[in-house]
Amino acid sequence: MLTTHTHEDLHGSHSISAPWQNDPVEAGRQCHGRLWSSLKEICDLLHVPSVHLSGDEEMLFQHVQFKTGQRIHTIGQAFDALYLVHSGFLKTVLIDESGGEQVLHFPMKGDLLGVDGIHARHYASEAVALSECNLILLPFKKLIALGKTHPELENTIYDVLSQELVREQGMAGMLSAMGAEARVARFLLTMADRFERMGYSGKLFNLRMTRHEIGSYLGLTLETVSRTLSVFNELGWISVHQRSIEIKDLAALENLRKIPSSRARPRKVVQVSL
Amino acid sequence: MLTTHTHEDLHGSHSISAPWQNDPVEAGRQCHGRLWSSLKEICDLLHVPSVHLSGDEEMLFQHVQFKTGQRIHTIGQAFDALYLVHSGFLKTVLIDESGGEQVLHFPMKGDLLGVDGIHARHYASEAVALSECNLILLPFKKLIALGKTHPELENTIYDVLSQELVREQGMAGMLSAMGAEARVARFLLTMADRFERMGYSGKLFNLRMTRHEIGSYLGLTLETVSRTLSVFNELGWISVHQRSIEIKDLAALENLRKIPSSRARPRKVVQVSL
DNA sequence: CGGGGTTTTGAGACCGGTCAAACGCCGTGG
C-alpha cells in the first residue's frame, strides 16, 4: 500500500539547489560577502514599480551574508534595520514561554524580514538562515529618510507592511478553518507559486525545512505532515522523496485547498436599514 | 455535575453596557452622529505620545456612526480610509471560498480598522458593528500628507501597522500551538486587559459577540467554547452567565495560558561558527 | 562503516468536532 516510488532521478540536482548564484551579473559580483544594491534592485525584488531617484544620487544598500544556522536577529534584540532577502532560505520563529519554537514564515528571495521590530523598536521574532543567505541590509532610519523625499518609496513601505498583514490574516484563517490535508496542500501550492515567481520550476523543487518546521508552521505535528504527504503521494498528486517535491496534479491540490475539514458554516447576514 | 450557578445578580447592568457614553465631555458632544476629533485625541486613543501641531492649524477628523449589524467596509471595496474606534464593538471577518466567515479580530475603542486595505487599495476583510459604534474616519491620503509634515505622526503610522502585525503573529502562534482551554483562557485575559485599558473593570464585563463568533476567532466550535467556559466556571476560575463574565482566579487562567496542549518541543540550537 | 538527525509508518489514546436535544432570553403579536 505504500508508495513504490516511480522515479528516483530527482535529488540534489535541481536548478533550485543553489539559488544565490543564478545570474552572475544580476546585482554585481558575488565576491565573498561584500556587495551593494541600488534602490532599483530593491524595488524589483519587492515587485513594486521602480522608484526613480532624482539625478544620480547613488543610494546603495549593503549586503550581508549568513551561513546555514546563523541568526539574523533574535527576539528582544534592538531593532534598527529591515532585511530584504536577496538569495537563500530562512525561517522566522516565535519562542513561546515554554521555550518551544513556533515557525511563523519561511522567507525567501524578495521577502522582507524584521518588520515586526518597528513597533517596539525590538524584534518580536527570530530569523534563522536555513541555507547560505545573502540579505540586503535596509537601515530603517535611512529608509524613512529616503521615503520623505520619494513619496513612491514611502507608499511602497506602507504597501509591504500591509501586505504582510494580509498574509498573516490568511494564515490565521487557514489555521482555524482547514484540516491537515488542506493545510499541507495549501503549503505545497504556496511554495510552488513562490518558486515560480523566483524563476524556478513550480513543479519540481526541494523544500529547505524539516517536517518538524513545516508542522510547526502549519500547526500540525511532523508525523501528520509526513503522513499527509504520503497520502498525496499514493493518490498520485505529488511525488515525494525526502525534501524533493514534484507537483503532479495541481488541480487536485487546488481543489483540496478549498475544502475545509470542518467549521465554515453558511454566512448569516444581518442587514440593518441605513 | 453541571454548574449550579451560585449567583444570578449580574446581567445587563454593568457599567460596560453602554461604553460609548462614559464621559459626556470626553471628545465633544454626542449629538446624533456628527462629531469631530483633533489629532491629539487620535493619538491618545492610539496610546502614542501626542503629535503637537505647529501653530493652531486645527486638523479635525470626522466621526461616523454605525448601528449594530451595519458594515463599515466589505471585502473588495475600494480602500480610501482607515477607521479608528472611538466607541463601540466590532468584528472583522474574512469570507472563505465556501462562503463561511472567519473572525479575525474584535476591534474596540482605540483599535484601528482597514489597515489591510492599504496594500491592494481594496479592503481585504469585512468589518461589522456588534453594537452602536462611533468611528473616526481617517482618510488615508490626508493621513499620509499630514505625516510628511509631522514625522512623529509618520512614525506612529508605522508603529501601528507593525503592532498589528505582531498581534497577528501572536494569533497564528496561538492557533497552532495551544489547546482549546488555553485559547479560551487567553481570550478571556485579553478581553479583561482591553477592558481595563479602556477604563472599565477587567474583572467583570460583558462579551459582545456570540459563542459562534468567539469560536471562529479562536479556531474552535461554539460548543467547545461553551463547554470550556463551563469547565472554568466549575473550577471556580470564572463566573459565566450568558455573555457576562466575571474573572475570579486570574492566576489560574494566566497559568493555563502558558501550557500548550501539544507541540512546543524543546528548542534545538544550531550554532555555526562566525 | 557507524552515528545522529530526519523521515516514515504503525497502533492506540484523546481532544475536539458533529449531531441532537433542551433550555434561556427576548422581541413580537395575538
Added chain:
DNA sequence: CCACGGCGTTTGACCGGTCTCAAAACCCCG
C-alpha cells in the same frame, strides 16, 4: 399580559481526525 417563535447557549453522546509514543528505515557526514 402571555404565548409563540427565533436565536443563542448549554449539555450530552458519539465519532473521527490528530496527537502521542514507538520502532524502523533512510540519509548524510565523518
